[in-house]
Amino acid sequence: MQPDHQVLTLFPLPLYIGLIEGGILPEELAYAQNLAYDPNTGGNRSSSNHYVLHEPEMARLRGIAEGHLNNFRQQILATDNELYITQSWTNRNARGSHHHAHYHLNSIASGVMYFTYGGEVPPIVFKSDRRPQIAPRQTAGNIFNSDTFSFRPQGPVMLIFPSYIDHSVVANPNDEERISLAFNTFLRGDLGVEERLNRLTL
Ligand SMILES: [Fe+2]
Numbered sequence: 001m002q003p004d005h006q007v008l009t010l011f012p013l014p015l016y017i018g019l020i021e022g023g024i025l026p027e028e029l030a031y032a033q034n035l036a037y038d039p040n041t042g043g044n045r046s047s048s049n050h051y052v053l054h055e056p057e058m059a060r061l062r063g064i065a066e067g068h069l070n071n072f073r074q075q076i077l078a079t080d081n082e083l084y085i086t087q088s089w090t091n092r093n094a095r096g097s098h099h100h101a102h103y104h105l106n107s108i109a110s111g112v113m114y115f116t117y118g119g120e121v122p123p124i125v126f127k128s129d130r131r132p133q134i135a136p137r138q139t140a141g142n143i144f145n146s147d148t149f150s151f152r153p154q155g156p157v158m159l160i161f162p163s164y165i166d167h168s169v170v171a172n173p174n175d176e177e178r179i180s181l182a183f184n185t186f187l188r189g190d191l192g193v194e195e196r197l198n199r200l201t202l
Contacts (some may be wrong), residue, residue, distance in 0.1 A: 014076045015126070015151070016101065016160035018068035020061070023156040024115050031057045032090045032115055032179055033141060044099035044169065045092045053088035053183055058122045061181070065111060065158065069185060072109055081189040083108060088183035090115075095177075099169035107163035107184035115179035117153035122178055125150045126160070127166040152156070 036048040049055070053062040065085065071081040086107065093099065106108045113199065128147040138145055151159065161167070163184065172178050192198035 002046060007144075012143075013126075013128075013162060013165060014072075014160075016068065016072050016076065016153075018071070018149050018158045018160065020063075020064055020113060020156040020158055022060075024113075025060070026158060028058065028061060029179070031055075032181065033083070033092075035090060037092060040094075040097075043093075045094075045097075047090040050087045051087050052090055052181065053085055054093055058088075058181075065113065065183065068158060068160060069109070069111070075156070077084045077108075079187070081187040081191065083185050084100070084188055086184045086186050088181065091178075091180045091182060093169060093178035095172050095175055098122075098171040101125075101166050101168040103166050104163040105183050106186070108187055109160050109185050110163040111158055111160045111180040111185070113158040113182045114153040114156065115181065116176065117155055120174055121152060121176075122170045122172045122174075123150040123152040125168050126161070127168070129166065 032052075035052070037045045038048055039045075052058050052103060053065065062085070069083050069085070073079060073081075077083065091099070114121075126149045130147065142161075169178070186202070188202050191200040191202065
């Protein structure tokens with residue numbers, strides 16, 4: 001029997017989940033742990049090095065990140081423009097520390113590679129910028145009536161998402177530190193169309 005209706009999904013947000021082939025190597029984890037970090041301000045601590053993926057010790061992970069960025073560029077953005085990594089840094093969340101809600105400026109897509117995962121590792125929480133206007137009592141959550149989405153990495157994966165999406169990390173309940181590597185990207189080449197008066201050469 002043919003269904004009597006259908007529901008289309010308009011303007012969805014992509015959350016790309018890619019495998020870190022081979023996982024995080026012990027020397028890569030040690031490199032992240034031994035970097036200098038900015039002083040603890042009660043929340044997330046970021047590496048003082050803001051270009052860690054350009055360091056030779058991170059060359060393998062950079063290659064993996066660039067492979068997934070290439071998929072994102074082709075499948076999501078559908079552009080021939082190069083999508084390249086700009087700044088990149090590592091984050092540490094000790095027990096009790098969180099990372100406040102934020103988004104990334106001057107970036108097309110942002111990525112995060114998980115150096116720790118599994119168990120009760122605190123999730124990243126994405127929040128929609130579409131503000132609800134009413135609050136009906138919901139009997140179930142679904143993709144149309146929810147405005148947050150939590151992702152808890154259970155394996156060696158990386159995420160790529162549009163940089164304008166608000167995201168945060170809840171307080172770490174574990175003694176084990178949460179360690180991740182984040183990066184931003186931008187496009188290179190000609191954007192827009194001369195005749196539409198929106199051409200931009202980068
Ligand atoms: Fe972020």
